[in-house]
Each structure stands twice: as structure tokens, then as C-alpha cells.
Amino acid sequence: MLKVGIVGGTGYTGAELLRLIATHPEAEVAMITSRAEDGLPVDELFPSLRGTTNLRFSVPEVDKLASCDVVFFATPHNVAMKLVPELLAAGTRVVDLSADFRIRDAKLWSEWYHEEHLCPDLLAEAVYGLPETHKEAITTARLVACAGCYPTAVELGFLPLLEEKLVNPQQLIASAASGVSGAGRQAKIDNLLAELDGSFKAYGVSGHRHLPEIEQELALAAGGPVGLTFTPHLLPQVRGIHATLYSQILDSAVGLDELQFLFEKRFANEPFVDVMPLGSLPQTRTVRGSNMCRIALHRPQNRDTIVVLSVIDNLVKGASGQAIQNMNLMFGLPETMGLEAVALLP
Amino acid sequence: MLKVGIVGGTGYTGAELLRLIATHPEAEVAMITSRAEDGLPVDELFPSLRGTTNLRFSVPEVDKLASCDVVFFATPHNVAMKLVPELLAAGTRVVDLSADFRIRDAKLWSEWYHEEHLCPDLLAEAVYGLPETHKEAITTARLVACAGCYPTAVELGFLPLLEEKLVNPQQLIASAASGVSGAGRQAKIDNLLAELDGSFKAYGVSGHRHLPEIEQELALAAGGPVGLTFTPHLLPQVRGIHATLYSQILDSAVGLDELQFLFEKRFANEPFVDVMPLGSLPQTRTVRGSNMCRIALHRPQNRDTIVVLSVIDNLVKGASGQAIQNMNLMFGLPETMGLEAVALLP
Amino acid sequence: MLKVGIVGGTGYTGAELLRLIATHPEAEVAMITSRAEDGLPVDELFPSLRGTTNLRFSVPEVDKLASCDVVFFATPHNVAMKLVPELLAAGTRVVDLSADFRIRDAKLWSEWYHEEHLCPDLLAEAVYGLPETHKEAITTARLVACAGCYPTAVELGFLPLLEEKLVNPQQLIASAASGVSGAGRQAKIDNLLAELDGSFKAYGVSGHRHLPEIEQELALAAGGPVGLTFTPHLLPQVRGIHATLYSQILDSAVGLDELQFLFEKRFANEPFVDVMPLGSLPQTRTVRGSNMCRIALHRPQNRDTIVVLSVIDNLVKGASGQAIQNMNLMFGLPETMGLEAVALLP
Amino acid sequence: MLKVGIVGGTGYTGAELLRLIATHPEAEVAMITSRAEDGLPVDELFPSLRGTTNLRFSVPEVDKLASCDVVFFATPHNVAMKLVPELLAAGTRVVDLSADFRIRDAKLWSEWYHEEHLCPDLLAEAVYGLPETHKEAITTARLVACAGCYPTAVELGFLPLLEEKLVNPQQLIASAASGVSGAGRQAKIDNLLAELDGSFKAYGVSGHRHLPEIEQELALAAGGPVGLTFTPHLLPQVRGIHATLYSQILDSAVGLDELQFLFEKRFANEPFVDVMPLGSLPQTRTVRGSNMCRIALHRPQNRDTIVVLSVIDNLVKGASGQAIQNMNLMFGLPETMGLEAVALLP
Structure with missing residues (x-):
């Protein structure tokens, strides 16, 4: 039975980790931290958990966390990087759900997060936690940086097209919408x-922090730089991300059936x-x-714009479910x- | 492994049975019927099930259903009573999620459902499927009539008060609200x-079909006739029933702590x-x-009106989850x- | 053209006053205050108003407010009572949308609002701003204390029954639900x-601040003390209050048609x-x-419990619309x- | 006072016409038709109208409709074209909210609507009812074909860019989302x-009937053919359209400030x-x-993709409000x- 520690347990990804681990046959939450709610029974904050846990929130202490097999960070950015080095040194493995270790370039990270990165050395070691692209590295990783919610939906939808160099990597558009639980x-x-409620809007149109993360991973797939216009929108609902992805096919003769076959092959074992x-x-x-990502392909009017639709639950495949998927891989x-x-x- | 048949699989309770049984370790769905969707893969109608089932809807045939260990009726009223006698004769046990066998008095049933009952003899044998009141009888029953959604929430909230004769059984009020999945x-x-969306209303104020069912079960608890005013409302949400129950305490000296203790004791093993x-x-x-019912007690201004709040998921504890709970009991x-x-x- | 001042313009009732007055032919907003947003154009906070106003929020100053014909307080409780005496002294009339002047008994007010009342002398002069019960007094009032949102829906539904002494005034129950804009x-x-979203709950069950206000006004109608159990609930929607009112009829022989006639007569001129x-x-x-209140009567199973259903928009008839209705009456x-x-x- | 007839009054655009005309100082509804609801008081179907109208639905009869000054068709496609020729012959002017007269090419219309057009001769006469592009023609038109809901939002957002030939007309993308009232x-x-509820999806991705209408009007603006990828989505809300429009700027040196100035100038008198x-x-x-369309410009990362955001209420500026705007223009x-x-x- 894996002993799991959760840092930052009062947010939605923390609650979702608790929900999922409650029925995981080989893992149990040993401690969950919150400075603000120190001492509070977890099921007072989340009555949905009544009857499944006797845990109380506690102040994060590295030595106690280090007694866990794995520690999840369900925190805002800028928290994990303060504690991770010590935990790794103590032999505890880490799954970080925040953005601290997703971007390999410390300078780029600083531009978007307006902070100095505290442990840039770890950026090279951290494995990007999207199992569909980095599975093997994840199995042996000490530190996994879980893919973000929008990035998961967008990357899975674009990957096969870019890996096979079928579309113009400089003219990618992702029009995506998220439920508001993504805002924490x-x-x-x-x-x-x-x-x-009853309203809809775009946000972060001029620049959203998930952009550099997505471009980094799409560039890896494309084998060269990509240009993405990313427009997030806010849905009047709690959960769910829907990405509508547009790209320009390079060879008009490639049929939609071929693309479908390509996608099916690419994800056959996922x-x-x-x-x-x-x-x-x-x-x-x-x-x-659920932890599923569902994808569908379209080619309107048989023109050159390929439309890929991709949906996930932002709190599951976009966060806590993916974290557990990573943990499963890390521990065999x-x-x-x-x-x-x-x-x-x- | 129990072989389960589902009659009427295209509604929400059918979909919910499929969702729950998909992860039940000792049961699997062997067949699911729908006249309208004969031949259609189940996961085309409910894509949430993709990857979990290869079933197709089929026309209901009694002999095939009879090869199941248990058959669930997830149908409108007036369907189960046509097929149940034959299934029982063939040795198949039945859990009916519809209203056909909930009311023991065939005449009362006819008044509310505007039909003749086709097998009134079975009404005496059918066991009312609320495990918290009829558990022992359920374990040996051939035919269980699952409690309705509102009735489950209302009965569980009133039961301890009536069993202990603490409130006036003639002045019960249940102001309840349901998500719209209850409408099918x-x-x-x-x-x-x-x-x-964005609106709220009462409905069925002058008479809702769940009234006689609730009064029947509350009378059993009270050991005599009860008078209930039942007002259902429709919520702008998919799932959930919330019942706000009012009753007049007979002895003002009985404290709220005593009532709380009584409720805790009554449900300690549930x-x-x-x-x-x-x-x-x-x-x-x-x-x-989830299959939980959560209950809380209040006594505003310490006056004589006791307020009990009771919530369930209408599709789980109010229907398909309760059906599986009954099945579990029936099969040990x-x-x-x-x-x-x-x-x-x- | 009436010059209107609004104190506390950044809340929902402030926004609603701006929306309604924008098309009022005889009134215009001359100033609107907010300490926090001093200097901000109103239409930056509420883009729905773009093109209809050039106003900016300003810090509240009594001498400037006193130059208005009427000042609305769209503030939390405990603000109006600090400024009203000076405004009245300066000859400015006041419509208070908050709770400061609704309860005539200063001691009762203090019990529920946990503050000393700063101008108890004005409580006798303040007119309760429900035009359907105090219309004449409103026309000449200097200070009108607008009825609260729940109180408006509940009082209008109970009034005819209590005025005619048809129901037991000691056993009134109001099960009411509000959109969340009521929470500010x-x-x-x-x-x-x-x-x-997608959820429903009761709140304030043990005691909500609208209870003493409602009991005060119902007692006026009944000509004696009343006992009310008031249970508010929170709807997953923005606007709207729905009250389901239960009372016990004293003479079973009084028919529902008579009650209907009585209600129609009572409100014929409203x-x-x-x-x-x-x-x-x-x-x-x-x-x-809209500023309407719609009411419907029911008598389930022809028993002795009368059910009255009453709906309003909490921000209009429950607040800003009613405030304007009062203003109209005050200024002829x-x-x-x-x-x-x-x-x-x- | 204009006498207005409404054909097809039981849908949402019919209800919205009634709502808006109820407070229009120079128009009143003289008759409203519905075969299905013949004889039913309008305010029984739409209780929001209680107190504002005594109308009943009636069967559509051309001679009676012809006594109106203007007839609105709030019908599905394929109804207006059966009645319009006779009405025009009788001297009655027509505002058609359906799609029958929006597309000038009868053959293209037939491809998308799978019917023969019954009066192709009128297509040349009919004026496309988007006042921001065809205002002068509307003032003298006998027959106005109101712009569709998505088309209104999309066209207003793209127009200035195409009129000034600033973007590539062959690579336009419109990712738009609508409240469900648009589905009727x-x-x-x-x-x-x-x-x-609580869910989001794309629909009509492979081809939506608004595509040819939008391309027709954008081509007019661009002075040549355009290529548009149009992806509609369904929002879990009642009202509102949000269009996110992507286009590739031809001259990177053109600044966002210039585009903003251009848009402001283009719509200064609208x-x-x-x-x-x-x-x-x-x-x-x-x-x-409201009848407003609000538009905002973005240029993410200062790259070559221009993003225009455009919102309307699909039932007002996207249907009934626009119809009244057209009527106002037609009648001076x-x-x-x-x-x-x-x-x-x-």
C-alpha cells in the first residue's frame, strides 16, 4: 500500500485526489496539509468524504511528508519548488500538479510566472507528466510535472498531426473552453x-500561462518550433474542458480516413x-x-482546415486523475x- | 458472477444501472432491452460507456430475460407488471424500479395510475425496496419494488420521528425539490x-403519485394513519433530491439532542x-x-416545529443504486x- | 426630473437601480458612491451599461448627496443609519434597501443584527416599504425602509389569509428558495x-434575519402574534425567489374558490x-x-393545509424595483x- | 401606431417579439398565429405576458394578416416563402426572421435546405436585414430577410477587416457558441x-446552414470570395452568442491600435x-x-493572427430585436x- 502525502489539500485538485484515492486499491492518503485549515477534519470541508476518512489537515512539514512514498503538490505555482528538493533528497518521489516544473526553460518560466525559479537544476530532471508522450521516462522519474488541464486536451488533439508533419506547425489555433473549477x-x-451563470466569455486571450507549456510540447512532437494561437473561454459549468483545434493540412490529398486511421494507431495502446x-x-x-480524453476529427467542406475536437474532465485527466495515472506508472x-x-x- | 438483465435501458435509470454495474465485482449486464433502439450499440447512445461494454439493445423477450439471475425494470409504470409473473415463474428474481409493485392496495394504485393492476396477487408478495426498513424481507424476496426517489428521501427523514411517536402524524409536510433527471x-x-435553466417552480402540488407510496410507508412506521402534504419542486440541475420535512413535536420538552441521538441510533447500522x-x-x-442519504436535524427558535433535511441522488439512492443495494441483499x-x-x- | 443618489453602487441592487432608472422617464442618477471604486467609470464595472451613463463612482459625501431629491441606500445593513439623519435634516428623502429601518423594535433589531441601533428614534417614523400594505403612508414618508426580498414574497402570499383570520397564525411555514444574487x-x-452549480441546499434554517421582519408584518396583518417557521434555500441560479407557504385553515368548510376570490379582491388594485x-x-x-409578484393557491387532497406559491425577482420586486415603486409613490x-x-x- | 402581425408565435422568437413590442411606443401586435394553439390565450403559454395582452393564437389567414402594416415570420424555414408573395401583393411589408430569403442564390439555398425555393424571383428583391450593412436598402424594402443569429455576430466582427482588405479572406475561422434557445x-x-446542463459540445462541425449565409455577406464585404471554417458549439445556458474570430493579417506592420481605430470609425454611427x-x-x-453587439479586438503575442470577440443575445440582436430594428427603419x-x-x- 503506497503512502501518499498531499500538499495543499483544500483546493479542488486536492479534493479530487482524495475522492479518487479513496477507492484506489493500492494507495492511501497518509497526510494532507493546509496551513489555513490546520486541525480541521477533512470531511468537514468536503462532506462528500464523510465515512471514508478520519484525516485532518495539518501544517506541511517536510520531514513528515518525507515518510510518504509519494507526495502530490496540489498547490498554486511557487509552492512545490520550495519543498521538492528536500523531499527528493530524502528519497520521496513527487508528482507536482502545479506549473513549477512543466517548462524546461527557466527563463521562459520566469517570464510567464513573474518569479525567479528556485531550483532550475531540477527542470532538466523533471519529467513532463503526460503519459501518452513520456510514459517510459515517467516510470523511473523521481519528479513528475503533471501536464496542465488545457495542455492535456490540446496536446493530445494535435500530437498525431504534428508528429507526422501533416499540418503547418506555424498556424495552429486552439479555441478551448473550461468549467470554472479550473479557476480553483x-x-x-x-x-x-x-x-x-448563464454567461460565457473568453479570457487570457492576449496570453495565458498554458501557452508556453503547450508550445514546448508541440514543438517536441513537431521536431521544430510551432506557432499557436490559444484562446481559453470560461463555461458556466463546474467541470470539463473542450478544445476545438484548427490546423492547415499541408497536402490536400491526404484524406480524413487516413487521419482517422493515424489517430487510432497513435493511441491504440493508450x-x-x-x-x-x-x-x-x-x-x-x-x-x-473520469480520466478519459475523447477525440474526434472533422474536415469541414473538405477544405484544408482540419478540426480536431478533444474533451477531458479538467479535474481528472487534466489534474488529479492524471497525477494518479503517473503515480501508477512510477510505482509499477x-x-x-x-x-x-x-x-x-x- | 450474477447475470443481470435490464428492461428499458434507454432512460436515465437504465444508463445509471450500466454505469454502476460496470465496476461491480460480482455482477455483469447480460442483456439490455429497448424496442425503439433494437440493435443499437449501447455506447452509441451513452458514449460515457465507450470502452466498457459491447452490448447492444435488443427487443425484450421473456425467455431470454429468464436466463438472467435477476432482471431490473427501468421502465415507466405499467410495463413490469406485464412481464414479472412469467419471470418469477421461471425462477428469475426481479427488482422493479418502477411504481408497479410499490403500493400494496391495488385499488389505491388504480386511483393514482389510472389503470387496472394486472397482477394484484403479487402485491402482497412484493417487498418494498427500502433496505433501511425492509432489509430482512428483501434478502429472501423474489420481487422487490424499489422505493421511489422522493419517497426514499422523505421516508428516511421522517421514520425515526414516527416510529417513536414523537410528532403529530396528521400534520406532516414535505417540501422537496428534484433535479430534472427525475423526469426521465x-x-x-x-x-x-x-x-x-435559471428558473424554479413547484409542480404536482395538488397531487403527486409519490404521495400514496410515502403515506403507506410512513403509516407502517407510525403504526397508524398519517396525513402528509407533499410539494415537489423542479430544480435547474440534473441530479439530486433535497427534502425539507416539517413536523410538530408532541412533547415540547424533548430536546434536539435527544432527537439527534435517536436518529444516530436508528441508522447506526445502515x-x-x-x-x-x-x-x-x-x-x-x-x-x-453516490448511494448515500445525508440527513440533518433542526429546531428553529426552539419552537415545536422540527425540521429535517434529507438529500439523495435521485438516480442512485433514489433509483439505480438502491436497486443494486437490493440486489446485493437478495443474493447474499x-x-x-x-x-x-x-x-x-x- | 428627479435627481437620484445611490449609496453603495457596486453591488447587485445598485446595478439593478442603474438598469431600471436608465429608462425611467422622470428620474436620473445624479451620483453613485463607492469608497472602494472611487473614480471608476460605472460602465467599466458593469459593461451592460455602456452607452447609457457617464457616471463615475465617488466617495459618499453627505452634502453632495443632500443635493439629490432622493437617496437610495443599496448597502449592507449598518451603513444607512449612519447617514440618514443628516440627509433627512437636509430635506432629502431616503429609500433604504437595507435592513436598518425595517424592524420597529430597536431591541429586536439589535438581537438579530448584533449592533446597537444608531437612530432608534427614526424607527417610529420610517415607513415599511411594501406598497401593498403601507401605500398611503409611503406617499408622504421621508424615510422608507424597503421590504426585504424573502419578506416581500412571503408576506404577499400570507397576507389575505391572515387579514381575514382564516388560518392558524401560530402554525405558519414558509419554505422559500432564492437565486444567489440575493447573497450579494x-x-x-x-x-x-x-x-x-448543480446543487441545492437549505441555509439559515435555525434563524435567518428576515424572520423577525416577516413576523412583524404578518402580526400587523393578523392583528396579533404569529409563529412562523422560515426555511430559506439557495438555488443554482442568479435571480428569483419562490416561496411555498403552508398554513392550516381554521374552518374546513371554506372552499378554495372562496380563497381565490379573496386573493383576487385583495390585490385587485395592485x-x-x-x-x-x-x-x-x-x-x-x-x-x-420584472417587478411582478405572481401568486397561486392550492389545497392538496382537499385537506386542511393551504399551500400558497409566490414568486418574485429578488433584485426587482425584492429590492430595486420595489425601491423605485416606493419612489414613484413618494413623489406623486x-x-x-x-x-x-x-x-x-x- | 403600426399594426403588427406575427406568424408562428409559439416559439422563442415569437415570444421575444411579443416581449419587445409590448413596450414599443409606435407598434402593437394585432394578430399572432399558431395552428397548433389556435384559440389559446397567449399569456397562458407565456405567463410572463400576463397583464400585457389579451391576444389569442389564431390560424394564419393571409387576408387577415394582410390588414397589418407589417408581418413578422417567426417560423421555421419553408413557411414564409409560401405566404410572402400574397402578402406583398396585398401591400403588406414583411420581415422574415427565418432563412427563406437570406441567400440570394436559389440553387445554393436548395443545397443547404433540401427543398426547392418557391419564389426565387423574390430573392433578388429581398434585402438582407443586417442594418449595419444594408441600412439604406432596408428603409425602402418591402421584404427584409433578417440576418441569422450566428451570422450577425460573425459578420459584424469580420466586416471591417474584410472591407479594408487587411486579412486573408481565404483563411477565416469562426469558433462560436450559442445558448440553447437558438435551437427553438x-x-x-x-x-x-x-x-x-453542465456540459458543452460542438455541433454542425461538418456543415451548418449558417455557413453559406455568412460567406455570402463576407464576400460582399471583401469584394470577392472568402473561405470560412465555422464551428458552432452549444452552451449550457439559455441566451447568448459568443463568436471568437480568427484571421491572418496580411501586413504585419499594421498595428492593433490602427485596427481598433478602424473598427470604431466603421461603427461610429451604429x-x-x-x-x-x-x-x-x-x-x-x-x-x-438587449439589442447590442459588443466587439473587442486582440492580437495575441503580437503575431499575425487577429482575434475578434463578438457577443450578442441570439433572441434579440440575433432575431427579434433585429427584426424590430429593421421595422423601425422600414417605417421611418x-x-x-x-x-x-x-x-x-x-
Whole structure:
């Protein structure tokens, strides 16, 4: 039984880790930290967990966390990088759900996060935690930097096209929309139900922090630089990311059937990527609460713009589920363990 | 491995049975029927199930259903009573999620459902499928009539008060609200998102079909007739029932602490009833997707009106989860098997 | 043209006053205050107002406010009572949308609001701003204390029954639900969309501040003390209050038709109360954005419990619309001026 | 006072015409038709209208409709073209909210609507009812074909860029999302709240009927053929369209400030187009219930992809409000008459 520590347990990704690990047959949460809620029973904050846990939030202490087999950081950026070096030194493995170790270039990281990176040396060692692209490296990694929510949906949808150099890598567009749980459990007027319900808007249009992360990984796939226009939008719903991806095919003669075949082959051995039949229109509810990513291909009017649709649950495949998938790989467990639940539909 | 048949698989309770049984370790769906969708792969209708099933809908045939260990009816009323006698004769046990066998008095049934009952003889044999009141009888039953969704929430909240004769049984009020999945997966203008979102209303105020069912069971608990005013409301959300129950305490000297103790004792051995601490305010999301019923007691201004709050997920504890709980009991499996998932919050 | 001042303009009732007055033919907003947003153009905070106003928020200064004909307080409680005496002394009339002057008994006010009242002398002069009960007094009032949102819906529904002494005044129950805009525009985790969407809960069950206000006004109608159990609930929607009111009829022989006739007569001259036909089920969306209150009567199973359903828009008839209705009466304008807009349905 | 007839009054655009005309100072609804609801009082179907109308639905009869000054068709496609020739012959002017007369090429119309056009001769006469592009022609038109909902949002956002030949007309992308009222008031399982709430999806990706209409109007602006990829999505909300428009600027040296200036100039005299300040993020709620279109420009990372955001209320500027705007122009009334209401926010 793996002993799991969770740093930053009062947010939505923390709650989701607790929900998923509660039924994981080979892992249990040994400690969960929160400075603000020190001493509070976890099930008072999240009554959905009543009857499944006796844990209380505690102040994060490295030596105690170091007694865990693995520590998850479900924190805002800029927290993990303060504690990770010590934990690794103590032999504890780390899955970081925040952005601290996702970008390999410390300077680029600083530009987008407006801080100095505290342990740039670890950036080279950290493995990007998208199992569909870095699976082997993850199995032996000490430090996994979980892919972000938008990046997971966008990267999985573009990957096969870029790996096979079928589309113009300089003219990629991702128009994506997320449920508001992606904004975290923070007291902000902008995220009140009274501000968002029955309404829709774009945000971060001029520059969203997930852009450099996505471009980094797409460039890896393309074998060269890419240019992406990324437009996130906020949905009046709790969970779900839907990415609508546009790219220009280089050879008009390549048919949609060939692309479909390519996608199916690329993800044939990936338990959490579902390439739907041609013409499908994936809905975010078909992955609600599950770790699946569902993808569908379109080519409107048979013109040169390829449209890929990709959906995930931002809190599962976009965060806590993916973290557990990474943990399973790191500790030699079946990749799907604890992640078999079917999406909640309706 | 129990072989399960599902009659009427295209509705929400059918979909929910499929979702729950997909991870049940001792049961599998052997056949699922739908006249309208005969031949259609189940996962085309419900893409959330992609990767978990190869089943197709088929026309219901009694002899094939009879080869199952247990058949669930996830149908509108008036369907089960046509097929149940034959299935029982063939030795197949039945869990009916519809209303056909809930009311023991055939005449009363006819008044509310505007049909003659086709097998009134079975009404005496059928066991009312609320495990918290009829557990022992369920274990040996051939035919279980699953409690309705509102009835489950209302009965569990009133039971201890009536069993102990602490409140006036003639002045019970249940003001309850349900998510719209309770109205079924039917093409009705009234249930369009454009008609319901951002709005709230009462319905069935002058008489809802769950009234006689609730009064029957509460009378059993009270040991005599009861009078209930039952007002259902429709919530702009998919899942969840919240019942706010009012009753007049007979002896003002009985304290709220005593009532709390009584509720805790009454449900101490019930794995799916959570009596929350005094002062709690249960939210429907704390049971979303789970089989729990959470209950909290209040006594405003210390006056004589006792307020009980009770929440369930109408599709789980109010339908398909309860059906599986009943199945577990009927076949000697642990009562909680396949029903351990934590509620989806947020 | 009436010159209107608004104190506390950054909340939802402030925004709603701006929306309604923008098309009022005889009133215009001359100043609107906010300490936090001093200097900010109003239409930056509320882009819905772009093109209709050049106002900027300013710090509240009594002498400037005193140059208005009427000042609205759209503030939390405890603000108006600090400024009202000076404004009245300067000859400016006041419509207070907060709770400071609603309760005539200063001691009772202090019990519920946990503060000393700063100008108890004005409590006797302040007129309770529910035009359907205090219309004449409002026309000459210097200070009107607008009825609260829940109180408006609950009082209008109970009034005729109590005025005619038809029901037991000691056993009144109000089970009411509100959209979350009633909780104000404040940064609170509890009111995030991610916390509320797709969920429903009761709150303030043990004691909500609107209880003493409602009991005070119902007692006036009944000509003696009343006992009310008031249970508010929070809806996953922005606007709307729905009250389900239960009372015990004293004389079983009084028919529902008589009650209907009584309600129709009572409100025959009230432009903003719509007594719907018997059997109606009012939806909150039928009053969304409008100043109407719609009411319907039911008597389930012809038993002794009378059920009254009452809906309003909490921000209009429950706050800013009612404030303008009061202003119209105070200044001799037609009661409905500026309030004729039809509800936004769908 | 203009006498208005409405054909097809039981849908959402019919209801919205009734709502808006109820407060229009120079127009009144003289008759409203529905075969299905013949004889039913309008306010029984739409209780929001109680107190504002005594109309009943009636069967459409051309001679009676011909007594109106103007007839609105709020019908599915294929209805207006059956009645319009007779109405025009009788001297009645027509505003068609359906698609029958929007596309000038009868053959193209037939390809997308799978019907023969019944009066292709009128296609040349019909004026496309987007006042921001065809205002002068509208003033004298007998027959106006109101622009569709998506087309209005998309065209207004692209127009200035194409008119000035600043972007590549062959690589236009419109990723747009609509509230579900756009799907009409029809009994369809797909549009139930239980199917849509808390979920998001694309639809019509391979070809939506608004595509040829948009391309026709954009080609007019560009002075040559255009190529558009148009991806509609369905929002879990009632009202609102949000269009995110991507185009490739031809001359990288053209600055965003110049584009902003261009947009402001282009729409300076348009009362219903609001070019927001650079960097703005328009929300659909800022136009809810109003006839405004709000537009904002972005140029992410200062690269060559220009992003235009455009929001409207699909039932107002996207349908009934625009119809009234057209009527105002046709009859010499102020363009904004009856359309001054401020959006409902929150």
C-alpha cells in the first residue's frame, strides 16, 4: 500500500485526489496539509468524504511528508519548488500538479510566472507528466510535472498531426473552453455563480500561462518550433474542458480516413484516449469524473482546415486523475488502477 | 458472477444501472432491452460507456430475460407488471424500479395510475425496496419494488420521528425539490434547458403519485394513519433530491439532542444513511453519483416545529443504486458492493 | 426630473437601480458612491451599461448627496443609519434597501443584527416599504425602509389569509428558495459557481434575519402574534425567489374558490401582484427582470393545509424595483412608471 | 401606431417579439398565429405576458394578416416563402426572421435546405436585414430577410477587416457558441436540461446552414470570395452568442491600435454596435435581453493572427430585436425605438 502525502489539500485538485484515492486499491492518503485549515477534519470541508476518512489537515512539514512514498503538490505555482528538493533528497518521489516544473526553460518560466525559479537544476530532471508522450521516462522519474488541464486536451488533439508533419506547425489555433473549477477554490468575485451563470466569455486571450507549456510540447512532437494561437473561454459549468483545434493540412490529398486511421494507431495502446468514430461530437459530460480524453476529427467542406475536437474532465485527466495515472506508472502498478470509474452521465 | 438483465435501458435509470454495474465485482449486464433502439450499440447512445461494454439493445423477450439471475425494470409504470409473473415463474428474481409493485392496495394504485393492476396477487408478495426498513424481507424476496426517489428521501427523514411517536402524524409536510433527471429521458418541451435553466417552480402540488407510496410507508412506521402534504419542486440541475420535512413535536420538552441521538441510533447500522452533526446543512452535491442519504436535524427558535433535511441522488439512492443495494441483499453479497464510490464534489 | 443618489453602487441592487432608472422617464442618477471604486467609470464595472451613463463612482459625501431629491441606500445593513439623519435634516428623502429601518423594535433589531441601533428614534417614523400594505403612508414618508426580498414574497402570499383570520397564525411555514444574487456581490468561496452549480441546499434554517421582519408584518396583518417557521434555500441560479407557504385553515368548510376570490379582491388594485388562476404553478422566470409578484393557491387532497406559491425577482420586486415603486409613490408619479418591462422569458 | 402581425408565435422568437413590442411606443401586435394553439390565450403559454395582452393564437389567414402594416415570420424555414408573395401583393411589408430569403442564390439555398425555393424571383428583391450593412436598402424594402443569429455576430466582427482588405479572406475561422434557445422551442431529447446542463459540445462541425449565409455577406464585404471554417458549439445556458474570430493579417506592420481605430470609425454611427476598449473580454450577459453587439479586438503575442470577440443575445440582436430594428427603419421610426432596454446583468 503506497503512502501518499498531499500538499495543499483544500483546493479542488486536492479534493479530487482524495475522492479518487479513496477507492484506489493500492494507495492511501497518509497526510494532507493546509496551513489555513490546520486541525480541521477533512470531511468537514468536503462532506462528500464523510465515512471514508478520519484525516485532518495539518501544517506541511517536510520531514513528515518525507515518510510518504509519494507526495502530490496540489498547490498554486511557487509552492512545490520550495519543498521538492528536500523531499527528493530524502528519497520521496513527487508528482507536482502545479506549473513549477512543466517548462524546461527557466527563463521562459520566469517570464510567464513573474518569479525567479528556485531550483532550475531540477527542470532538466523533471519529467513532463503526460503519459501518452513520456510514459517510459515517467516510470523511473523521481519528479513528475503533471501536464496542465488545457495542455492535456490540446496536446493530445494535435500530437498525431504534428508528429507526422501533416499540418503547418506555424498556424495552429486552439479555441478551448473550461468549467470554472479550473479557476480553483478561491474567493473571487469574478467566479461567483451570480457573475458566471448563464454567461460565457473568453479570457487570457492576449496570453495565458498554458501557452508556453503547450508550445514546448508541440514543438517536441513537431521536431521544430510551432506557432499557436490559444484562446481559453470560461463555461458556466463546474467541470470539463473542450478544445476545438484548427490546423492547415499541408497536402490536400491526404484524406480524413487516413487521419482517422493515424489517430487510432497513435493511441491504440493508450487506455485513456478514446478516438471516436468519424463525425463524432464529443461532449464534456461523457468524461465527467473520469480520466478519459475523447477525440474526434472533422474536415469541414473538405477544405484544408482540419478540426480536431478533444474533451477531458479538467479535474481528472487534466489534474488529479492524471497525477494518479503517473503515480501508477512510477510505482509499477497497472496504469488504470483506481481510475476505472465510468463518467457520470447524465 | 450474477447475470443481470435490464428492461428499458434507454432512460436515465437504465444508463445509471450500466454505469454502476460496470465496476461491480460480482455482477455483469447480460442483456439490455429497448424496442425503439433494437440493435443499437449501447455506447452509441451513452458514449460515457465507450470502452466498457459491447452490448447492444435488443427487443425484450421473456425467455431470454429468464436466463438472467435477476432482471431490473427501468421502465415507466405499467410495463413490469406485464412481464414479472412469467419471470418469477421461471425462477428469475426481479427488482422493479418502477411504481408497479410499490403500493400494496391495488385499488389505491388504480386511483393514482389510472389503470387496472394486472397482477394484484403479487402485491402482497412484493417487498418494498427500502433496505433501511425492509432489509430482512428483501434478502429472501423474489420481487422487490424499489422505493421511489422522493419517497426514499422523505421516508428516511421522517421514520425515526414516527416510529417513536414523537410528532403529530396528521400534520406532516414535505417540501422537496428534484433535479430534472427525475423526469426521465423523454422529449418534452417542459423539460428543455431553455425552459428550466435559471428558473424554479413547484409542480404536482395538488397531487403527486409519490404521495400514496410515502403515506403507506410512513403509516407502517407510525403504526397508524398519517396525513402528509407533499410539494415537489423542479430544480435547474440534473441530479439530486433535497427534502425539507416539517413536523410538530408532541412533547415540547424533548430536546434536539435527544432527537439527534435517536436518529444516530436508528441508522447506526445502515451504511447508506449519514446522520450529520446538529446544525448541518446537507447539499445535494455531497451525494452526487453516490448511494448515500445525508440527513440533518433542526429546531428553529426552539419552537415545536422540527425540521429535517434529507438529500439523495435521485438516480442512485433514489433509483439505480438502491436497486443494486437490493440486489446485493437478495443474493447474499455485501450490501455496499459496487456502491463505494465517493460523491462527485465539486 | 428627479435627481437620484445611490449609496453603495457596486453591488447587485445598485446595478439593478442603474438598469431600471436608465429608462425611467422622470428620474436620473445624479451620483453613485463607492469608497472602494472611487473614480471608476460605472460602465467599466458593469459593461451592460455602456452607452447609457457617464457616471463615475465617488466617495459618499453627505452634502453632495443632500443635493439629490432622493437617496437610495443599496448597502449592507449598518451603513444607512449612519447617514440618514443628516440627509433627512437636509430635506432629502431616503429609500433604504437595507435592513436598518425595517424592524420597529430597536431591541429586536439589535438581537438579530448584533449592533446597537444608531437612530432608534427614526424607527417610529420610517415607513415599511411594501406598497401593498403601507401605500398611503409611503406617499408622504421621508424615510422608507424597503421590504426585504424573502419578506416581500412571503408576506404577499400570507397576507389575505391572515387579514381575514382564516388560518392558524401560530402554525405558519414558509419554505422559500432564492437565486444567489440575493447573497450579494462579495468574494465568498461559498458562492462560487463551482460550489453551487448543480446543487441545492437549505441555509439559515435555525434563524435567518428576515424572520423577525416577516413576523412583524404578518402580526400587523393578523392583528396579533404569529409563529412562523422560515426555511430559506439557495438555488443554482442568479435571480428569483419562490416561496411555498403552508398554513392550516381554521374552518374546513371554506372552499378554495372562496380563497381565490379573496386573493383576487385583495390585490385587485395592485399593479404588481398577479393572482394566477387556480391550479397555476408560477415559475421564477415569469418575473425575471420584472417587478411582478405572481401568486397561486392550492389545497392538496382537499385537506386542511393551504399551500400558497409566490414568486418574485429578488433584485426587482425584492429590492430595486420595489425601491423605485416606493419612489414613484413618494413623489406623486404613477406607481408603475419605469417598471413596465416584461419579464425575460425564456 | 403600426399594426403588427406575427406568424408562428409559439416559439422563442415569437415570444421575444411579443416581449419587445409590448413596450414599443409606435407598434402593437394585432394578430399572432399558431395552428397548433389556435384559440389559446397567449399569456397562458407565456405567463410572463400576463397583464400585457389579451391576444389569442389564431390560424394564419393571409387576408387577415394582410390588414397589418407589417408581418413578422417567426417560423421555421419553408413557411414564409409560401405566404410572402400574397402578402406583398396585398401591400403588406414583411420581415422574415427565418432563412427563406437570406441567400440570394436559389440553387445554393436548395443545397443547404433540401427543398426547392418557391419564389426565387423574390430573392433578388429581398434585402438582407443586417442594418449595419444594408441600412439604406432596408428603409425602402418591402421584404427584409433578417440576418441569422450566428451570422450577425460573425459578420459584424469580420466586416471591417474584410472591407479594408487587411486579412486573408481565404483563411477565416469562426469558433462560436450559442445558448440553447437558438435551437427553438421544440420537444427534442437532445435539448433537455438533463442532456445539456453542465456540459458543452460542438455541433454542425461538418456543415451548418449558417455557413453559406455568412460567406455570402463576407464576400460582399471583401469584394470577392472568402473561405470560412465555422464551428458552432452549444452552451449550457439559455441566451447568448459568443463568436471568437480568427484571421491572418496580411501586413504585419499594421498595428492593433490602427485596427481598433478602424473598427470604431466603421461603427461610429451604429447605435447597436459597441466597440469595446482594447483588451476587453465581452461576456454574453452584458447583452442579455438587449439589442447590442459588443466587439473587442486582440492580437495575441503580437503575431499575425487577429482575434475578434463578438457577443450578442441570439433572441434579440440575433432575431427579434433585429427584426424590430429593421421595422423601425422600414417605417421611418427612430432606429432604436423600443430597443433601449439595458441588458439584464446579473
